[in-house]
Amino acid sequence: MGNSDITRAKLIAAATQAFWEQGYSNTSLRRIAQVASVDVALISRYFGGKLGLFKATLTTAFDWPELISPDKDPVEVVIEKYANPESDAHQTSVIRMIVMNANDPQVGELVRQTLRHTVLDPLEARIGGPQASNRLAMFVAVLLGASMVRQSLQLPGMAAVEPDVYARQLRHLVEAALHFDEGPGGREQG
Amino acid sequence: MGNSDITRAKLIAAATQAFWEQGYSNTSLRRIAQVASVDVALISRYFGGKLGLFKATLTTAFDWPELISPDKDPVEVVIEKYANPESDAHQTSVIRMIVMNANDPQVGELVRQTLRHTVLDPLEARIGGPQASNRLAMFVAVLLGASMVRQSLQLPGMAAVEPDVYARQLRHLVEAALHFDEGPGGREQG
């Protein structure tokens, strides 16, 4: 019917960038509307409010089908994505968005649940094997931590290195995470 | 002189908890004052404003001298702290506070700089050895990521495990981080 889809798309684009860079609470609808060159009132009209707009951006954030593909090794998928500066920038933005909003009192629960349902649960099934739950948690921990240290904290040891060095660091940690074996025999003495 | 030190202390205590749990921007001075049973105006009077109060809480956040002590192994210090549920709760709160505020447009720069100056720079010197910068970054990444996955994301594989299991997971990742050796020979094939 209407041609308001363009307006909706502009709003979602501006909202995505704003929410990802500054977090939900620190982003004002007026700013989003200004960037999108759209009146503020249309946000409440089209998306029902700030929360509705955020939900609309969330659905597209966690779209990473290759990670769960049974044909590919998740480790290689991750390394490949992080080694390429272009895709790494996008992926790091997604992680930053998770980190910034996972504790927000208004949208934290939504972010955590969406992440678990759309990414982590399928990934756990994909990883499989014994203690898949444990190794998945360590896997995610490494990815989150590495992205934070690299982009947010900007430690030189990970932020000011060549892409292939960063890829090697990441591979080292990811493999360590997935190779964790918690057996009663205590293979690696502690 | 005055007896206002009690009021200052109550404000700092309430502010620390509030800032650490909800982040800087999502915390209102009125809430802090209410928790501390103190009038709001005294915050601006004693600390100059919201930012001043936040700075006051920051100075005590990064106090962890054992981590840099030349007598102790940083790995053991970390594991010991994380394995004990009591000290782990505090440490995890500190990390959550870092994560929540490191990207804040108002206090992010302050948090990052303070963290680097008071903790990371000395820790890098303590670690030493070749590629200390790289290994430090990986070390921090593991700690940040693990804490986030455990407390913030609450993945069962790290959040619903016995403390000693969590300690083993953490030791596994930390040692992998510090044992990273980026040589041209490419020791560990991928």
Next chain:
DNA sequence: TATAGAAGTCAACATTCATTGACTTTTTGG
């Protein structure tokens, strides 16, 4: 006890925020 200064209280301020309703412009359909 009287008094100066600290400590604490209260109300108001200017801003910013999300949201709403009435209004105007544009596009569509007969």
Next chain:
DNA sequence: CCAAAAAGTCAATGAATGTTGACTTCTATA
């Protein structure tokens, strides 16, 4: 061409924020 619906504009509202200044109460000292 014209009415009806969609799309967009504008102003206002109520709530919440940090901050300020005037006021009152307490406390220590002479």
